[in-house]
Amino acid sequence: MSAIEVQNLGRTYKVYRKREGLFASVRGLLHREYREVHAVQDVSFSIDEGEMVAFLGPNGAGKTTTLKLLSGLIVPTSGSATVLGHVPWKREDAYRRRFSLVTGQKEQLWWDLPAQESFRLHKEIYRVSAADYKSRLDELTELLEVGELMSQPVRELSLGERMRMELIAALIHRPDVLFLDEPTIGLDVISQRRVQQFLLKYQKEQGITVILTSHYMKDVEALCDRAIVINKGTKIHDGSLDEIIDRFSRHKIIELHFAVNSTPNGIDRYGVVLENRPPMLKLQVEKHKVSDVLSRILGEYDIEDVSVSERPLEDVIAELFSSDSESRADTV
Numbered sequence: 001m002s003a004i005e006v007q008n009l010g011r012t013y014k015v016y017r018k019r020e021g022l023f024a025s026v027r028g029l030l031h032r033e034y035r036e037v038h039a040v041q042d043v044s045f046s047i048d049e050g051e052m053v054a055f056l057g058p059n060g061a062g063k064t065t066t067l068k069l070l071s072g073l074i075v076p077t078s079g080s081a082t083v084l085g086h087v088p089w090k091r092e093d094a095y096r097r098r099f100s101l102v103t104g105q106k107e108q109l110w111w112d113l114p115a116q117e118s119f120r121l122h123k124e125i126y127r128v129s130a131a132d133y134k135s136r137l138d139e140l141t142e143l144l145e146v147g148e149l150m151s152q153p154v155r156e157l158s159l160g161e162r163m164r165m166e167l168i169a170a171l172i173h174r175p176d177v178l179f180l181d182e183p184t185i186g187l188d189v190i191s192q193r194r195v196q197q198f199l200l201k202y203q204k205e206q207g208i209t210v211i212l213t214s215h216y217m218k219d220v221e222a223l224c225d226r227a228i229v230i231n232k233g234t235k236i237h238d239g240s241l242d243e244i245i246d247r248f249s250r251h252k253i254i255e256l257h258f259a260v261n262s263t264p265n266g267i268d269r270y271g272v273v274l275e276n277r278p279p280m281l282k283l284q285v286e287k288h289k290v291s292d293v294l295s296r297i298l299g300e301y302d303i304e305d306v307s308v309s310e311r312p313l314e315d316v317i318a319e320l321f322s323s324d325s326e327s328r329a330d331t332v
Protein backbone atom coordinates (compact mmCIF):
# COMPACT_ATOMS: atom_id res chain seq x y z
CA MET A 1 0.00 0.00 0.00
CA SER A 2 1.33 3.42 -0.84
CA ALA A 3 2.18 5.78 2.02
CA ILE A 4 3.15 8.81 -0.07
CA GLU A 5 1.51 9.89 -3.31
CA VAL A 6 2.80 12.91 -5.16
CA GLN A 7 1.17 14.16 -8.36
CA ASN A 8 2.62 16.91 -10.56
CA LEU A 9 3.79 18.79 -7.49
CA GLY A 10 5.21 22.24 -8.05
CA ARG A 11 6.47 25.08 -5.91
CA THR A 12 7.56 28.42 -7.26
CA TYR A 13 9.20 31.06 -5.09
CA LYS A 14 9.02 34.75 -5.89
CA VAL A 15 12.37 36.33 -5.23
CA TYR A 16 12.68 40.09 -4.97
CA ARG A 17 15.09 41.36 -7.58
CA LYS A 18 17.28 44.07 -6.10
CA ARG A 19 18.98 46.37 -8.57
CA GLU A 20 22.26 48.08 -7.79
CA GLY A 21 22.64 51.85 -7.39
CA LEU A 22 20.75 54.51 -5.44
CA PHE A 23 18.31 55.42 -8.22
CA ALA A 24 17.43 51.78 -8.84
CA SER A 25 16.99 51.19 -5.09
CA VAL A 26 14.58 54.12 -4.79
CA ARG A 27 12.69 52.98 -7.86
CA GLY A 28 12.61 49.48 -6.34
CA LEU A 29 10.78 50.89 -3.31
CA LEU A 30 7.95 52.09 -5.57
CA HIS A 31 7.96 49.32 -8.10
CA ARG A 32 9.11 45.93 -6.83
CA GLU A 33 10.45 43.52 -9.40
CA TYR A 34 10.36 39.79 -8.86
CA ARG A 35 11.98 36.81 -10.42
CA GLU A 36 10.42 33.37 -10.19
CA VAL A 37 12.37 30.35 -8.94
CA HIS A 38 10.79 27.05 -9.92
CA ALA A 39 12.13 25.05 -6.99
CA VAL A 40 9.95 22.00 -7.71
CA GLN A 41 8.26 21.39 -11.07
CA ASP A 42 5.76 18.75 -12.03
CA VAL A 43 7.20 16.08 -9.73
CA SER A 44 5.27 12.81 -9.34
CA PHE A 45 6.15 9.66 -7.41
CA SER A 46 4.67 7.10 -5.10
CA ILE A 47 6.31 5.46 -2.09
CA ASP A 48 5.02 2.31 -0.44
CA GLU A 49 4.58 1.85 3.30
CA GLY A 50 7.81 0.64 4.85
CA GLU A 51 10.03 1.79 1.96
CA MET A 52 13.21 3.79 2.53
CA VAL A 53 13.85 5.90 -0.56
CA ALA A 54 16.73 8.25 -1.29
CA PHE A 55 16.07 11.65 -2.76
CA LEU A 56 19.13 12.73 -4.70
CA GLY A 57 20.03 15.91 -6.51
CA PRO A 58 22.71 18.60 -6.66
CA ASN A 59 22.56 21.76 -4.52
CA GLY A 60 19.41 23.68 -5.26
CA ALA A 61 17.69 20.76 -7.00
CA GLY A 62 14.54 21.08 -4.90
CA LYS A 63 14.98 18.27 -2.36
CA THR A 64 14.43 20.33 0.79
CA THR A 65 11.51 22.14 -0.83
CA THR A 66 9.84 18.79 -1.57
CA LEU A 67 10.34 17.62 2.01
CA LYS A 68 8.97 20.93 3.30
CA LEU A 69 5.89 20.45 1.11
CA LEU A 70 5.39 16.90 2.35
CA SER A 71 5.79 18.12 5.94
CA GLY A 72 3.19 20.82 5.38
CA LEU A 73 5.62 23.65 6.16
CA ILE A 74 4.90 25.26 2.81
CA VAL A 75 2.04 25.14 0.32
CA PRO A 76 2.52 24.09 -3.31
CA THR A 77 1.84 26.31 -6.29
CA SER A 78 0.57 23.35 -8.29
CA GLY A 79 -0.15 19.65 -8.02
CA SER A 80 -1.21 17.49 -5.13
CA ALA A 81 0.22 15.15 -2.51
CA THR A 82 -1.01 12.87 0.23
CA VAL A 83 0.99 11.29 3.01
CA LEU A 84 -0.82 8.46 4.84
CA GLY A 85 -4.01 9.83 3.30
CA HIS A 86 -3.45 13.36 4.64
CA VAL A 87 -2.87 16.47 2.58
CA PRO A 88 0.24 17.76 4.39
CA TRP A 89 -0.40 21.51 4.06
CA LYS A 90 -3.81 21.17 5.70
CA ARG A 91 -1.70 20.70 8.83
CA GLU A 92 -4.17 18.43 10.55
CA ASP A 93 -3.29 17.37 14.06
CA ALA A 94 -3.81 13.76 13.07
CA TYR A 95 -1.09 14.12 10.42
CA ARG A 96 1.34 15.96 12.68
CA ARG A 97 1.41 12.96 14.98
CA ARG A 98 2.32 10.58 12.19
CA PHE A 99 5.44 12.08 10.65
CA SER A 100 8.72 13.73 11.61
CA LEU A 101 11.13 15.91 9.73
CA VAL A 102 14.80 15.80 10.73
CA THR A 103 17.18 18.21 9.11
CA GLY A 104 20.91 18.13 9.64
CA GLN A 105 21.05 21.91 9.58
CA LYS A 106 18.20 22.96 11.80
CA GLU A 107 17.87 21.82 15.37
CA GLN A 108 14.66 21.20 17.25
CA LEU A 109 16.37 20.80 20.63
CA TRP A 110 16.71 23.58 23.18
CA TRP A 111 20.33 24.66 23.05
CA ASP A 112 20.82 25.53 26.72
CA LEU A 113 18.89 22.63 28.21
CA PRO A 114 19.73 18.94 28.46
CA ALA A 115 18.17 17.00 25.57
CA GLN A 116 15.87 15.13 27.97
CA GLU A 117 14.03 18.42 28.67
CA SER A 118 13.26 18.78 24.97
CA PHE A 119 12.13 15.16 24.84
CA ARG A 120 9.71 15.84 27.71
CA LEU A 121 8.33 18.79 25.80
CA HIS A 122 7.80 16.58 22.76
CA LYS A 123 6.06 14.04 24.98
CA GLU A 124 3.57 16.74 26.01
CA ILE A 125 3.13 18.17 22.50
CA TYR A 126 2.41 14.75 21.02
CA ARG A 127 0.55 13.55 24.11
CA VAL A 128 2.64 10.41 24.51
CA SER A 129 1.61 8.35 27.55
CA ALA A 130 4.11 8.08 30.41
CA ALA A 131 4.57 4.34 29.85
CA ASP A 132 5.15 4.70 26.08
CA TYR A 133 7.48 7.62 26.66
CA LYS A 134 9.62 5.65 29.08
CA SER A 135 9.85 2.51 26.99
CA ARG A 136 10.58 4.41 23.76
CA LEU A 137 13.15 6.65 25.39
CA ASP A 138 14.89 3.65 26.96
CA GLU A 139 14.93 1.85 23.63
CA LEU A 140 16.17 4.82 21.59
CA THR A 141 18.74 5.80 24.20
CA GLU A 142 20.18 2.32 24.14
CA LEU A 143 20.15 1.99 20.37
CA LEU A 144 21.84 5.36 19.93
CA GLU A 145 24.16 4.95 22.91
CA VAL A 146 23.49 8.34 24.45
CA GLY A 147 22.51 7.32 27.99
CA GLU A 148 25.34 9.22 29.65
CA LEU A 149 24.68 12.41 27.72
CA MET A 150 21.05 12.88 28.70
CA SER A 151 21.63 15.48 31.39
CA GLN A 152 24.27 17.49 29.52
CA PRO A 153 23.18 20.80 27.92
CA VAL A 154 22.78 20.33 24.18
CA ARG A 155 25.29 23.08 23.41
CA GLU A 156 28.02 20.98 25.06
CA LEU A 157 27.39 17.97 22.83
CA SER A 158 29.39 17.15 19.72
CA LEU A 159 27.68 17.39 16.33
CA GLY A 160 27.34 13.59 16.13
CA GLU A 161 25.90 13.35 19.63
CA ARG A 162 23.49 16.15 18.86
CA MET A 163 22.25 14.44 15.72
CA ARG A 164 21.56 11.28 17.72
CA MET A 165 19.53 13.38 20.17
CA GLU A 166 17.68 14.98 17.24
CA LEU A 167 16.70 11.51 16.09
CA ILE A 168 15.33 10.65 19.52
CA ALA A 169 13.30 13.87 19.56
CA ALA A 170 11.94 13.03 16.12
CA LEU A 171 11.01 9.46 17.00
CA ILE A 172 9.65 9.74 20.52
CA HIS A 173 6.07 9.98 19.23
CA ARG A 174 6.75 6.98 16.97
CA PRO A 175 5.92 8.49 13.58
CA ASP A 176 5.00 6.26 10.64
CA VAL A 177 6.79 8.48 8.14
CA LEU A 178 10.21 10.05 8.58
CA PHE A 179 11.70 12.74 6.37
CA LEU A 180 15.46 12.92 6.79
CA ASP A 181 17.16 15.91 5.22
CA GLU A 182 20.94 15.44 5.29
CA PRO A 183 21.01 13.65 8.66
CA THR A 184 24.76 13.02 8.51
CA ILE A 185 25.92 16.39 7.22
CA GLY A 186 29.20 17.41 8.84
CA LEU A 187 29.57 14.18 10.80
CA ASP A 188 32.81 12.22 10.91
CA VAL A 189 32.89 8.73 9.40
CA ILE A 190 32.31 6.98 12.74
CA SER A 191 29.28 9.12 13.65
CA GLN A 192 27.94 8.78 10.11
CA ARG A 193 28.12 5.02 10.36
CA ARG A 194 26.50 5.01 13.78
CA VAL A 195 23.54 7.03 12.46
CA GLN A 196 23.29 4.78 9.39
CA GLN A 197 23.30 1.61 11.48
CA PHE A 198 20.66 3.02 13.79
CA LEU A 199 18.41 4.06 10.91
CA LEU A 200 18.76 0.70 9.22
CA LYS A 201 17.87 -1.22 12.37
CA TYR A 202 15.09 1.10 13.46
CA GLN A 203 13.47 1.24 10.03
CA LYS A 204 13.50 -2.57 9.72
CA GLU A 205 12.09 -3.08 13.21
CA GLN A 206 9.39 -0.42 13.00
CA GLY A 207 8.64 -0.71 9.28
CA ILE A 208 8.42 3.08 8.94
CA THR A 209 8.45 4.87 5.60
CA VAL A 210 11.50 7.06 5.06
CA ILE A 211 12.60 9.64 2.52
CA LEU A 212 16.28 10.45 2.88
CA THR A 213 18.21 13.23 1.22
CA SER A 214 21.96 13.01 1.45
CA HIS A 215 24.99 14.09 -0.48
CA TYR A 216 26.88 11.12 0.99
CA MET A 217 26.45 8.15 -1.29
CA LYS A 218 27.68 5.92 1.56
CA ASP A 219 24.44 6.80 3.42
CA VAL A 220 22.37 6.10 0.37
CA GLU A 221 24.05 2.77 -0.39
CA ALA A 222 23.81 1.67 3.24
CA LEU A 223 20.15 2.53 3.60
CA CYS A 224 18.25 2.58 0.32
CA ASP A 225 17.67 0.34 -2.67
CA ARG A 226 15.68 2.93 -4.56
CA ALA A 227 16.44 6.55 -5.38
CA ILE A 228 14.47 9.37 -6.91
CA VAL A 229 16.81 11.79 -8.64
CA ILE A 230 15.84 15.40 -9.23
CA ASN A 231 17.67 18.20 -10.96
CA LYS A 232 16.51 21.80 -11.29
CA GLY A 233 13.22 20.90 -9.65
CA THR A 234 12.38 18.13 -12.11
CA LYS A 235 12.47 14.37 -11.59
CA ILE A 236 15.00 12.78 -13.90
CA HIS A 237 15.10 9.23 -12.54
CA ASP A 238 13.25 6.86 -10.23
CA GLY A 239 14.59 3.36 -9.74
CA SER A 240 17.17 1.14 -8.11
CA LEU A 241 20.68 2.36 -7.37
CA ASP A 242 22.02 -0.16 -9.91
CA GLU A 243 19.79 1.40 -12.55
CA ILE A 244 21.31 4.80 -11.82
CA ILE A 245 24.77 3.42 -12.52
CA ASP A 246 23.54 1.59 -15.58
CA ARG A 247 21.76 4.61 -16.98
CA PHE A 248 24.04 7.50 -16.14
CA SER A 249 27.53 6.04 -16.03
CA ARG A 250 29.37 6.57 -19.27
CA HIS A 251 32.34 4.46 -18.22
CA LYS A 252 33.36 1.09 -16.84
CA ILE A 253 36.50 0.05 -15.02
CA ILE A 254 38.82 -2.63 -16.39
CA GLU A 255 41.22 -4.12 -13.87
CA LEU A 256 44.24 -5.81 -15.43
CA HIS A 257 46.87 -8.04 -13.80
CA PHE A 258 49.90 -8.36 -16.03
CA ALA A 259 51.93 -11.58 -16.15
CA VAL A 260 55.17 -9.67 -15.60
CA ASN A 261 55.81 -7.64 -12.47
CA SER A 262 55.35 -4.31 -14.23
CA THR A 263 52.73 -2.39 -16.19
CA PRO A 264 53.37 -1.29 -19.78
CA ASN A 265 53.81 2.29 -20.98
CA GLY A 266 51.29 3.70 -23.40
CA ILE A 267 48.29 1.82 -22.09
CA ASP A 268 46.63 5.17 -21.42
CA ARG A 269 45.72 5.32 -25.11
CA TYR A 270 42.90 2.92 -24.21
CA GLY A 271 41.46 4.93 -21.33
CA VAL A 272 42.18 6.87 -18.17
CA VAL A 273 44.58 5.13 -15.76
CA LEU A 274 42.90 5.28 -12.34
CA GLU A 275 45.43 3.20 -10.44
CA ASN A 276 48.86 1.84 -11.36
CA ARG A 277 50.26 -0.63 -8.84
CA PRO A 278 52.34 -3.12 -10.87
CA PRO A 279 51.46 -5.70 -11.89
CA MET A 280 47.89 -4.33 -11.40
CA LEU A 281 46.44 -1.43 -13.37
CA LYS A 282 42.93 0.03 -13.37
CA LEU A 283 41.67 1.66 -16.50
CA GLN A 284 38.53 3.73 -16.94
CA VAL A 285 37.09 3.10 -20.37
CA GLU A 286 34.04 4.45 -22.18
CA LYS A 287 31.22 1.92 -21.90
CA HIS A 288 30.75 1.33 -25.60
CA LYS A 289 34.47 0.73 -26.12
CA VAL A 290 34.96 -1.89 -23.40
CA SER A 291 34.82 -5.03 -25.55
CA ASP A 292 37.00 -3.53 -28.26
CA VAL A 293 39.59 -2.27 -25.76
CA LEU A 294 39.60 -5.61 -23.96
CA SER A 295 40.23 -7.65 -27.08
CA ARG A 296 43.05 -5.31 -28.13
CA ILE A 297 44.73 -5.37 -24.72
CA LEU A 298 44.43 -9.16 -24.47
CA GLY A 299 45.96 -9.45 -27.94
CA GLU A 300 48.78 -7.06 -27.19
CA TYR A 301 49.89 -7.97 -23.66
CA ASP A 302 50.45 -11.02 -21.53
CA ILE A 303 47.58 -10.75 -19.04
CA GLU A 304 47.14 -13.07 -16.08
CA ASP A 305 43.77 -11.86 -14.86
CA VAL A 306 41.16 -9.34 -15.95
CA SER A 307 37.84 -8.06 -14.59
CA VAL A 308 35.33 -5.42 -15.64
CA SER A 309 33.27 -3.52 -13.06
CA GLU A 310 30.88 -0.60 -12.78
CA ARG A 311 32.04 2.71 -11.39
CA PRO A 312 31.09 3.48 -7.78
CA LEU A 313 27.72 5.23 -7.32
CA GLU A 314 29.53 8.20 -5.80
CA ASP A 315 31.52 8.83 -8.98
CA VAL A 316 28.51 8.38 -11.24
CA ILE A 317 26.44 10.83 -9.20
CA ALA A 318 29.31 13.33 -9.05
CA GLU A 319 29.63 13.17 -12.83
CA LEU A 320 25.88 13.47 -13.32
CA PHE A 321 25.64 16.52 -11.10
CA SER A 322 28.79 18.26 -12.23
CA SER A 323 28.07 21.46 -14.09
CA ASP A 324 29.15 20.19 -17.48
CA SER A 325 26.65 17.34 -17.33
CA GLU A 326 23.76 19.45 -16.12
CA SER A 327 22.45 19.99 -19.60
CA ARG A 328 22.72 16.28 -20.20
CA ALA A 329 20.81 15.50 -17.03
CA ASP A 330 18.07 17.85 -18.18
CA THR A 331 17.44 15.94 -21.31
CA VAL A 332 17.53 12.32 -20.12
Ligand SMILES: Nc1ncnc2c1ncn2[C@@H]1O[C@H](COP(=O)(O)OP(=O)(O)OP(=O)(O)O)[C@@H](O)[C@H]1O
Pocket residue numbers: 013014015037038039057058059060061062063064065066
Ligand atom coordinates in the same frame (compact mmCIF):
# COMPACT_ATOMS: atom_id res chain seq x y z
N1 LIG B 1 12.42 30.47 0.72
C1 LIG B 1 12.92 30.54 -0.51
N2 LIG B 1 12.81 31.65 -1.25
C2 LIG B 1 13.29 31.72 -2.50
N3 LIG B 1 13.93 30.71 -3.12
C3 LIG B 1 14.08 29.56 -2.43
C4 LIG B 1 13.60 29.41 -1.10
N4 LIG B 1 13.90 28.17 -0.67
C5 LIG B 1 14.54 27.55 -1.69
N5 LIG B 1 14.66 28.39 -2.75
C6 LIG B 1 15.28 28.09 -4.04
O1 LIG B 1 14.67 26.92 -4.55
C7 LIG B 1 15.63 26.07 -5.19
C8 LIG B 1 15.57 24.70 -4.53
O2 LIG B 1 16.06 24.81 -3.20
P1 LIG B 1 16.10 23.56 -2.21
O3 LIG B 1 16.56 24.08 -0.88
O4 LIG B 1 14.82 22.83 -2.25
O5 LIG B 1 17.25 22.65 -2.88
P2 LIG B 1 18.01 21.39 -2.33
O6 LIG B 1 17.92 20.36 -3.40
O7 LIG B 1 17.49 21.00 -1.00
O8 LIG B 1 19.50 21.91 -2.22
P3 LIG B 1 20.69 21.56 -1.18
O9 LIG B 1 21.21 20.21 -1.59
O10 LIG B 1 21.68 22.63 -1.46
O11 LIG B 1 20.12 21.59 0.20
C9 LIG B 1 16.96 26.78 -5.05
O12 LIG B 1 17.19 27.47 -6.25
C10 LIG B 1 16.75 27.74 -3.90
O13 LIG B 1 17.56 28.88 -4.05
